[in-house]
Amino acid sequence: MTTELPLLELGKLPSMAAAFTSIDDGEGWQWGRFYLTFETQPTQIGVILAKALHGRTTSGTVTYHYVVNVFYKPEESPHGPSIRPVASIGIEQLYVDGMNELVKSLYAESGLNSTPVMVGLFKNGLHLNYGDYTGPLNPDAARSHLFDVLKQQMNLEGTPSRIGTMKTIRHRLGTSSDRGSSNLPRLSLALIGLAISAVILWYLWG
Numbered sequence: 001m002t003t004e005l006p007l008l009e010l011g012k013l014p015s016m017a018a019a020f021t022s023i024d025d026g027e028g029w030q031w032g033r034f035y036l037t038f039e040t041q042p043t044q045i046g047v048i049l050a051k052a053l054h055g056r057t058t059s060g061t062v063t064y065h066y067v068v069n070v071f072y073k074p075e076e077s078p079h080g081p082s083i084r085p086v087a088s089i090g091i092e093q094l095y096v097d098g099m100n101e102l103v104k105s106l107y108a109e110s111g112l113n114s115t116p117v118m119v120g121l122f123k124n125g126l127h128l129n130y131g132d133y134t135g136p137l138n139p140d141a142a143r144s145h146l147f148d149v150l151k152q153q154m155n156l157e158g159t160p161s162r163i164g165t166m167k168t169i170r171h172r173l174g175t176s177s178d179r180g181s182s183n184l185p186r187l188s189l190a191l192i193g194l195a196i197s198a199v200i201l202w203y204l205w206g
Contacts, residue, residue, distance in 0.1 A: 004078045005086040005154075008122060014046030015062055016122050017090055019069040019083075021048075026166025027143075031156055033076040034086075035169045037069045038143050042090075065091045065117070066142035068150065071173055083173045087154065088122040089146050091133050119149060 010016070020026075022039030029036040044060035067090035074081035094115040117137070119130040130149055135141045147160060 003155075005072075006124060007079055007082055007084040007086055008088065009125060010045055010084065011049075012125065013122060013127070014044070014049060015127065016045050016088055017042040017062075017064040017067040017069075017092075018045045018048050019071075019085055019088070020166055020170055022166055027162060028164040028166060028168035028172075029160045030073070030163050031160035032158060033073055034156075035071045035073055035172060036160060037071075037166045037169050038139070038146075039064075039067045039069065039166060040139065041065065042067050061095055063093045063095045065093065065137050066139065066146065067091075068143070068146045070150065070154070071169065074173065081173065083170070086123070087150070089150055090120055091117060091137070091142050091146065092120050093117045119145070121149065121153060123153070 008016070010018075017039070019037060019039070019042070021043040022037070023041045026040070027038040029038065042064050044062055044064070047060045067088060069085040070087040070089075071083065071085050072079070117133045119133050121128045121130060130153075133142075133145065135145055150156060
């Protein structure tokens, strides 16, 4: 059985991959109380924020090869319907060219040819490391590995089933109260994190 999970505060997690930004149609899955998207090379949240808030095009600091985002089904959510994920797990790799000059120089001095490919999980506001990923970088191998880690870390029961594409999940989560951002100008400084999340969701929902 899974315990109740908080919604991820997107404005506080700029290094996370943004949901619904796969370079292809993505995949939609359901697993118990949750909907999942499986995405290929999604965009980092910080890159979207720079574009949405400042009009800047930037390179991210992390390359996400594959990501699975986890959402409560609207009828199962203790928070009410929302398009904010409760977990995001990815096969990720530090993108050195996106880092500052100091980091790039230190990396150059290390003599390494490439950064390691890792498995990282965002959950409960934390970014947790689950070690190196040494399997092939193809959708079937990546999906299988990420689902295995999710099953263990979220105590999921049964097996997931494919229900369509990424767009299928967006449609099923479409009643979310997070969707709009019309109240953004009226938010106080105490709610700035929520405001940033609203900007991200508005930008992605388009």
